[in-house]
Amino acid sequence: MFKDQRYLHYNAAGFRQDLIAGITVGIVAIPLGMAFAIASGVKPEYGLYTTIIAGLLVALLGGSRYQIAGPTGAFIPILLAIVLQYGYEDLLIAGFLAGILLVIMSFLGVSNLIHFVPRSVTIGFTAGIAVIIFTGQFQNFFGLTGVEKKEFFHESMMEIARHFHTVNTFSILTAAIGLVVIFLLPKIAPKVPLLLIALLVPTICSILFFPGKVETIGTAYGGIPQHFPSFHFPEITLAKLVNLWQPALIIAALGAIESLLSAVVADGMKSKVPKHDSKKELFGQGIANIVTPLFGGIPATGAIARTATNIGSGAVSPISGVVQSLFVLAFLLLFAPYASYIPLAAMAPILMFVAWNMSSRKAFAQIASLRSGDSLVLLTTFLLTIFVNLTIAVEVGILLAALSFLRKMSGSLHIKKSKLTDVEKFKLSPENEFELVKFKISGPLFFGTAKYFEDRYPELLNLEQKTIILDMKNLTAIDATGEAALSAMLDEAGRQNKRLIFKKVPPEKVSLFKRSGLYDKIGEDNFFVL
Known part of the structure; x- marks a missing residue:
């Protein structure tokens, strides 16, 4: 090994x-x-x-x-x-x-x-x-x-x-x-x-x-x-295993x-x-x-x-x-x-x-002085360690840190209107470029940001243009919740007789879409590479 x-x-x-x-x-x-x-x-x-x-x-x-x-x-x-x-x-x-x-x-x-x-x-x-x-x-x-x-x-x-x-x-x-x-x-x-x-x-x-x-x-x-101690194997019973597995896990962690x-x-x-x-x-x-x-x-x-x-x-x-x-x-x-x-x-x-x-006095004071989510995690873990126990302290601390991270990440998805390229105009709407509108999606589309996406996409679909390009070159991550949000947008676009074009979707995300069935729902013709 x-x-x-x-x-x-x-x-x-x-x-x-x-x-x-x-x-x-x-x-x-x-x-x-x-x-x-x-x-x-x-x-x-x-x-x-x-x-x-x-x-x-x-x-x-x-x-x-x-x-x-x-x-x-x-x-x-x-x-x-x-x-x-x-x-x-x-x-x-x-x-x-x-x-x-x-x-x-x-x-x-x-x-x-x-x-x-x-x-x-x-x-x-x-x-x-x-x-x-x-x-x-x-x-x-x-x-x-x-x-x-x-x-x-x-x-x-x-x-x-x-x-x-x-x-x-x-x-x-x-x-x-x-x-x-x-x-x-x-x-x-x-x-x-x-x-x-x-x-x-x-x-x-x-x-x-x-x-x-x-x-x-x-x-x-x-x-x-x-003298050096003699060998002694402790008496291990099923009842003791049930009682001691959690303390053992704490010691191991x-x-x-x-x-x-x-x-x-x-x-x-x-x-x-x-x-x-x-x-x-x-x-x-x-x-x-x-x-x-x-x-x-x-x-x-x-x-x-x-x-x-x-x-x-x-x-x-x-x-x-x-x-x-x-x-x-x-x-x-x-x-x-x-x-x-x-x-x-x-x-x-x-x-x-x-x-x-x-x-760790200096590090403690430095984090505490930030007055941020990290400060809350620090003080909560500190107090729970003292007044409750280390197990609860670490569990709650990690949970609070995860929630703080999700709160920060929830604001990291950005949807911005972008200028059309000549290639897009020629390939997608050569007769009337005003039928096109493009938006760049940057950041992660996951359960922490899906609500923001769901609140924004009706605004995109309510525009007068019939074809909407979603540039996903900078889409960093997507999970099942994010895919569900995209699927809901596709359904709404279908009801309004509007076409969604997915541009520059990262290859690993395309593979994910294929495995989940979202690729077929979007349609191969609606993926735009250039």
Whole structure:
């Protein structure tokens, strides 16, 4: 099915670059993997398992040279909702089914349809997800206790407000230290791995200056096992398939969008190398999401920030992704017990930082300032993502975008009177040119513009000329509704004993007329080529 061109001209120097890049990305991926898992309502080690397995499989089977896959912030609200409603075991089944759907998508060429998702929709739901991630860290940032995770945003905010009296000043101090590191370190030492240092510094401070005062991974989750998980096939029943097909479809759709968007970003950063293979990329993502749940991992997709870090660190092939996975595996096997000391408050500023970066603030403000149909789509998608769920947000967003497009297209059909040529006069009415009148039809004649055409053609037929030329050289598209409108005009012309001449109809439209029977109704003699 696929031809892999990603290793052409690979050599020892390229391997050295991939080794450095892979280790660099691995350092970034460790805190993110744990943080994303915790934010998704599951244990932190599941994020590491996902980073290892999905990162390895996408690197080997994907369609991009530079793609780094793993748990991402975009999945957090979806996975948390599935965990709260169905539980962790069913999340694994949903991820497994999503992987199957992604593989099917790769064979069906669905990757091309991703480009039809409007930018206002993607920016809207991405910004909404960023808000959910950011506010979702309030509990750990302030060290609140007794807070139950809720599926809906407003319920979560109300739960946090009810328990705000349990605020822990040591948690705030820990999170504040992390924020200071995130703000200052890039200015002082831009090449140092920011997120790892932002995790280590507040962790060390909490251990040295106020041990036992803040909740840690160890106290909350019992620590991280120092071994690779065993294979476990989830129990899939018909009832579970019925319940989980929709969550699986959501995971697959978002995973496809995120992975292909990440691959496109990577193409833009490396313009002189061959572009990614979108079909192969979806295939690799699908296999990764099939295998990862079998070892306890959560759904994964292409991670834009880690992919950009990979390229910025000098990666030249998918080997960097393999190195990243092996590095995280080494961390799991050698240093997992030390992760128990990491305060949850130290994770909060990292996820807030991720949410801030993924919020697309400039693009959001730019589209919102247009005060157009795109602005309405953006804000609707944004608000529905926050207050309802991502599925409804995307469905409504695309529907509104389609309606906005149709409204714009409805004004794109033009019917204008045009000057007769000498050939037309000679061929069609040599004795009396005043019996002729010509109109040019430009634009699409479809269900969105058919009403305009139906309102205009009586005006054309009411003219005194007996022969009416319809110049269709610039007819860009026509559908069944447009054909019905033309047919109705023919019927009315027949009742008024007037002749319709169709000039320069594009060949593909003529073929369409023949298949629908409209060609015979018009009559071969009424098609004029010159």
